[in-house]
Amino acid sequence: MKYANRNDIVAALDTSRTLVLVGAAGCGKSTRAPAFILDAYLSGAKILVSEPRRVAAIGLASRVAAELGEDVGETVGFQVRLHAKPPRPPGGSILYCTSGVLLRRLQLNPGLEGCSHVFIDEAHERDVNTDITLLLLKRALQLNPELKVIIMSATLDTTVFTGYFQNCAVLEVPGRTYPVTVTHLEDLPDVFENINVSEMLENCRQEGSKPQINYQEVVEVIKAVDTNQPEGAILVFLPGWSEIKNVKNLLDVEFGDRNTHVILPVHSRLSTTDQAKMFSRPLPGVRKIVLSTNIAETSITIPDAVYVIDTGAHKENRIIERTGVASLETVWVSQAAAKQRTGRAGRLQPGHCYRLYTKDKEKEFIPYTTAEILRIPLEQIVLDCKSYAPDDKVEDFLSQLPEPPSEKAIVFAVNDLVDLGALSMPEQKLTVLGRLLSSFTLPPRLGCALLYSAAIGNVVSMSNIVSQLSSNVEVFENSAERREEIRDIKRKYSEISDHIALNRLQEEYEDIKQNEGWKAIDKLCMKYGIRKERLKFISDLSRLHLEQLLKSGVVESDPNVEELNRFSSINELNKATLLAACNSLLITRRTLKTKGKMAIVKSVFTSIKVLRESMQAAVTPFVVFGLFCKSVLCSGARRRCQGNTG
Template structure:
């Protein structure tokens, strides 16, 4: 495990914001290698920087003494870590079979994966590709539904949307939350086509599966139709469509598959409109989609493209599509009040004692001031400052430019004058002047800073009156109208700027903002329940763990008298479970929804009136140089903050409680960093290779609105070449085409293909399903249960030293329970997630059905499910399939230093949740030695991510050196290059097998050639299989090779005392041999695996 981290250093918010901004700019500059912080920082500030940079692949060092002491940070260089050569020890039985294979089975002369620009054997698994569009049926909606639709703001723009859509190939619609754009725009198009009797087929994409499903259902309700007729959806491995469907909601990834290779033209020929919704989220698929669509527009002029979002970067996207028109849809149906951290801390009762003490003093001072006669705001200002403020306001009035307000804001920031300063003669405020001039952004900024919209000048006119007199019904008047609706704010007390800073400093130096303050969220919820009218509460949290923690704390602190109904909403829930969130609750019950950013998008909950925004979102950041992922809760963008606030007030005026200050909001990025800039590009690069015609992958991705770094693209191309999906010329290989067709990540797809070829299909399919869903275990709610949870995992893992084996056993135990009630009871006892296991089961069956539908797995006969599970009991063979997919995720335990290393880390740690964690320490053969011990030096793992000063690996499996020699590395190994002869020893000639540029295995020369021969046989089989997996038939020779391979891997694991069989629970455990595998419960076709077990040969 990693060393224990220090107590988190907590500093003032403004200093923290400054430090973060400087470090972010430093990391973005590829040329800058060193950054010095000023000597004015305190010891505490420097301690914070030292701790903060641990997670940033940066080094820090302090220099100097006394007042001249300063701190510098440096970027760490990346270089491959060297390690001692591993001795490849082979069991006697293994060498016998290796020699038999070498002698009895010849290899082909060449070993290369073919590539081709076109793959005519690809089958189409995409919806409605070759079906011409039809004329939509007439609308048969109910009158009250039509009335509701007409009340939506977007209904006023019906004609202009249709007109602009007809005149332009690309159109941007920027509509605030609640405008109705997601459900109405596709209906406008469809209804217009029905009136004109014109065929149409509309594809409308959503960033998430739940959005695609719920929006499709909502549109069907509005049209009074059955889902799957005129309107349907398609998400991964699930669809509700007919040949006559006119409107299809799908995910971005689904549409992207339609634009691959030759299928693109065929698909676009039968599409009339493509709508990309929620473009502002900038996920990797939407950015990639825009490149693909832009490239295809000129050759398909009949296709109309509409981009939609609540907070779209209109100018950026318009410029990208040759200055296409933009339609702005006005604001929400009802005004929304926003309250920030300083308002919350000062006005509600909270648990934080440090803040309580400070607040008590501030309240006493405020009461003391209120007892004195009230003085005007200028009473404490000197004459010179008053004249200066007057002059600035006059300049703002005379100059016809919003830049005149810069000086005013500077004085406010320096606390020289109040935000509501009135000109001594006219009594005009800055807000009134900005309203009269029509400066919408200035008005918005002033209101956010707390400007009073109720103040009147000498003629008794407010800022709203000025906006209406000069500009009529404008954006400014709408903003001010919303502000005037806030005539009864829930928080009646306000603080001066100095008092606000004192209060915020007390909070941030006691709590900080690195983690979610769950107690404060409960305080806000209790305040709403006690003091605010009825209405649902939507709480935005970063991830599932925070949702679970918030739920537990809420349940422990809230009494039953409040009558709460709490829901959890996140993207990994099943579709049926998510639907319950949208159902109304009984009268007198308050709905509380704990959600991730999934609730920012098209999902609409009409009964939500209050939003509690943590300001955080969980995002993955990928370091392409070290292949390291860091998953962290980061601050959202200003656009997301607006989007979240917009979830309130759909049916009545709403309130948003932001758990971050106005200062922090101002420091947010304007928009979210595009996902294409911060995630692995392996899948995107493979898809780019399928789409591109005459340009390289790098050139194609450089067409993006914001192109990813050249380093990320280069590393992803190298990875795809390593796994055999691309050749040296960046052309797609046979394997690449098949992987692109599978609805799973490329590495998981490769595991599946090997599982089919090596006849251990079912356990590999199950592991792929589990890894697609993520961890099936839950974190214990009580600290006392953590040791019990670890014990459960250890028992499930047996002596396999594998987390994947543990997952399989857990699923098998769960599947044995024949009723949902028994399954839930088991989950409670074994700390398993029933919902995730159900999702795994569902995905497993859908993947199997998909493989059958495309012909890779046969429904019966040769190549059928029973046939390709012949060796499913051989866990050693299954590990080979795991390794071939997870490579290059390989870790090595050095014999002498007892430290674990990867290609780029000199020292890496095992994640605490892994079954290897305690076993590696407790199973040391020398009881006096507490160093790490494992039965083999090699571990393959699913993911490596940053944690504190070091990195951790999760989902780990110990593998033998022979497994590394056969399954790790590229498909093609040239014996003349990878076999390095060592100096002669007294008894034998040693050789090194260079599996890749990092892994070296030392073994006797005669064994080395036998091992390489076996490796070559296996990979030749795979290349033969992927040439056309739909027609591949396993010959008697190939079957004998696979059987012998399974035997030698069994012998190696037996020698290492590792579990090597996959017998079912209750089947008579025999860890060293094999046993009969019981019913594997195939839901898809009900097959039973009655294969004979492996028995080690003598």
């Protein structure tokens, strides 16, 4: 983004209080646009910039501060959960924050009094927090006549935003990319001799077919590009870690004994060391091959990528309407996402994108990514909206979103919260339990588990468990490559439960830190391949949830700590506490004898009430799970549950 764009942005905001700023990834809108506003309005600028990821908020604040010749915490600062360096008044300021932090500010200060400009970055991703934020900002514009809103998007789909904010200005900033040649699947045999992509072609020719990743054929395309094209990194988009691992194993067989190739897997839980490898250039004559999920579409940039191989697939949360449970499925990307992936090949020089799907199949892709709120369970959102607008009916509040969810999904969520005891009917008011849960930064069921623990006497252990579950933080290094090893480590702490094992590990960390110090912590982390900073993060998060429990008034302000943790070491009570609160996240396994054969029958229960009605006299074993996963491979469908406990 050039300085000439500064005057365009300022002029647009002089005539309109809302602006949609469109610019391709890497054009500089996240760093330059807020700085332009600061430069134009000086001491009158109190700017908030919302980012969907904490790493982006921290990194962008550091970069903008450096460009201004300052340290973070002077004119430019950041605020994310558990970590903040706010700018120091007086004078103009820029605060980069996560979307969750901005939502909390809007809850406490609906008009955002004292703020002059709000930037919503990466709005094209359409995550839940962004959509709820847009609704609350629309209300804030009515309450605060001095407020101005800038929505930044990397795609040209501005109709949702311009339709939502009437009389909204639109400004397009050109990107800095080179031309990219695109080759589709059906044309690959004409480009590369003796290449076999027959199974992927057959799947694409079936109308309505879902993505099927043929690992051997993907590797064939990688080898063809490597053999026939000049130097340059190859970026391969795959749906998830399972596909990355299988392709990497085949590439290791092909190139493992040579020093001519560097094969790097990229996913959301990548360690800092591996990130450095991803961004660094290899030695001359060495080909870098990056196997990535959709995280490389916009969140990170492989600077030396010249060739992109796109399977056209990614994993997406979907709601199973029959049960209301979240399901992680492999689906085709949108046309906008495909375009984003293609552009990754033209960052530094002209590039080439090989799409492993046909032109006809691409026509079946949806134009833009479906808003997250249309495809996930809504319990947390319904609870939050009663905090933002306690007197509004849930359906009335959600109908004001840019794209409202279906009536069926809303009814399902409301009934679930009523069954949980958090919402009353028919007036849809928060109950005492609902008000308590809304004061926690936890999903409703995990918040219930923490509340129950105060009565049961296992507060610290449950706080550790819900912190691990809610944050989805992986404490082990290179976890995706060490699954069996990590399972063995967890079994040393608990034979029957991941949750209990991680809690015991966290307790060991706290005990060693208090009695032996950080050197002993380093030895523990080295022994098991654990990230020390992740254990500290869980510790800080657990402490935050304990503080929220104290402020809720459920326990006295000066409690008997020993009494609150009297039963924290009893594993069965810890599991029972989680089971009592989990509500719809239940599967039962029963062994039945049918026609002389033993069969395992599995059932998913959507509420404790339905579970009670179905239970027989015999004891029923349970599995609590956090996410229902479904992936489609060449061998067929495969389902699994993540986050099990006995």
